[in-house]
Amino acid sequence: MSRPPTDFEIRVYDLISTIPKGKVSTYALVARALDCGSNQAVGQALRRNPFAPRVPCHRVVSAALTLGGFNGHRDGDELARKRRMLEEEGVRFDAQGRVHPACIHVFQEWWPAP
DNA sequence: AACCTGACGGACA
């Protein structure tokens, strides 16, 4: 039941592949960088990442800097795994389990001409 | 085509 990645998904995967180790981005920031009006659509594209770990979907968290989801789950053991992976890459968390704001990656933005 | 569903986010109670 596989499906070739859609154009939209490829754009998502390509973009998040540029997030360096030790940094994270958010669904909203990815959506904005892609000029996509739905943050949820980005989450849906990552819901099942067919290219793990080539595409580092664990480096995308929620706008509130909570973990979001991982491998189809939004809680439990899978999510704990996501946090560990990030910690091993150097991402720091505060006491409430939220990502340190300094670890947010800023996408290089440029566009043709207004 | 006509719904339904989301790893979302922001507003509000």
Next chain:
DNA sequence: CTGTCCGCCAGGT
């Protein structure tokens, strides 16, 4: 903090 509601849009049925 929790929970609800609504807008968003790509994909699936």
